[in-house]
Amino acid sequence: MGCGDTDMGHYVDPPLTTVRMPFAEMGKVAVQNLLALLDGHAPPAFTVLPASLVVRESVARRAA
Secondary structure, three states: OEEOOOOHHHHOOOOOOEEEOOHHHHHHHHHHHHHHHHOOOOOOOOOOOOOEEEOOOOOOOOOO
16 A cells, blocks of 8 residues: 555555655645744644545455
């Protein structure tokens, strides 16, 4: 199982199942929080961003 959906997950055998994360959005939120701090405002305690599971051959599939 991988995290971040990097290219390396495609090239190992078996291809790794991974969690795809929104890195661009994570960076945007980080900058917004930093700017809020510099402006004297408290940023949110936490931010929840969407992630998705990309199932590849490294996991077994159950029969329906």
